[in-house]
Each structure stands twice: as C-alpha cells, then as structure tokens.
Amino acid sequence: MSVSIMVVDDEPDVVELFKRRFRKELRKGDYIIHFADSGEEALQNLTGGLEPKVMLILSDINMPGMSGFELLKEARQRWPHLPVAMITAYGDDDSRQKAMRAGASYFLSKPLDFDELRGRILEMIAQREAQ
Numbered sequence: 001m002s003v004s005i006m007v008v009d010d011e012p013d014v015v016e017l018f019k020r021r022f023r024k025e026l027r028k029g030d031y032i033i034h035f036a037d038s039g040e041e042a043l044q045n046l047t048g049g050l051e052p053k054v055m056l057i058l059s060d061i062n063m064p065g066m067s068g069f070e071l072l073k074e075a076r077q078r079w080p081h082l083p084v085a086m087i088t089a090y091g092d093d094d095s096r097q098k099a100m101r102a103g104a105s106y107f108l109s110k111p112l113d114f115d116e117l118r119g120r121i122l123e124m125i126a127q128r129e130a131q
Contacts, residue, residue, distance in 0.1 A: 002029050002052055003030060003055055003056070003121065004034070004052040004053060004054045005032070005033045005034065005056055005058060006034045006035075006042055006050075006054045006056070007058045007059075008037075008057065008059040009059070009063070009087070010060065010063040010064060011060070015035050021114045031121075034054065037063075039059070039071035040065055042057065043066075043075075046078075047078075055082075055083075055124075056082065056083040056084070056105075056121065056128070057075060057083070059072065059085070059086055060087050060088065061086055061087070061088040062088065068088070069086075069098065069099070072102050072103060072104055076103045082128070083105040083106075083125075084103070084105055085105050085108055086106070087108045088109060088110060095107070105124050106123075106124070
C-alpha cells in the first residue's frame with residue numbers, strides 16, 4: 001500500500017528536497033507525494049479528489065495567503081481524522097502550543113530531520129488506521 005502525502009510549502013526548493021530525500025520510497029511506490037505551494041491550493045487539490053486519497057498533510061506554517069494554521073483549522077473541520085503535521089523554521093514554544101491546541105498531529109522544526117520525519121509519517125498512518 002502506498003502512503004499518499006500532501007506537502008504544503010511556498011518555498012520552491014521543497015519539491016526537489018522531498019523528492020531527493022524520499023527517492024527510495026518514491027521509486028518503490030511506498031510514498032506518493034503531492035505538492036501545493038499554498039493552503040488554498042492544498043484545499044483545492046484535496047477536495048478535487050486526488051488519487052490515491054491523501055492520508056496525511058505536512059504543512060509549513062508561514063505562507064502568503066492562507067497560513068498553515070488556517071489550513072490546519074480547515075482540514076480539522078472537513079477531515080477530522082486526517083493527520084496534519086506543522087513544519088516551521090520558527091520552532092518557538094508559542095507556535096508549537098498553538099499548533100497542538102489547533103489539532104496538529106506533530107510539530108516539526110526546519111531544517112527537517114528526514115529520519116525523524118519518516119518515523120512521524122509511520123506514526124501518523126498508524127494513528128489514522130487505528131481510528
């Protein structure tokens with residue numbers, strides 16, 4: 001079974017970074033990664049019926065237009081069981097607490113530790129399957 005992930009970040013190098021860091025998983029078909037450069041685009045793609053269906057979201061917090069917090073709030077309302085991990089370069093306690101209170105599954109700081117991210121992805125999928 002492939003894990004379908006939506007990565008939301010306005011930084012253009014994020015696509016190549018994720019493709020490079022998850023090269024093995026993508027080649028084997030373990031992961032399918034969809035990319036959106038804004039919260040609005042992510043919501044549009046999610047409601048447009050991406051296939052395979054997205055199983056979790058990894059979202060930056062600070063983006064122009066809809067912030068990651070706003071995306072998180074909207075995702076919680078529309079898809080309450082969809083895990084959402086918040087990613088930010090500003091890993092302060094205030095942002096972490098705000099994200100967790102809003103229903104984030106995890107809060108990760110940039111630069112990302114991709115080994116830790118792999119573990120978090122597996123945890124989020126296990127949590128989702130348990131619901």
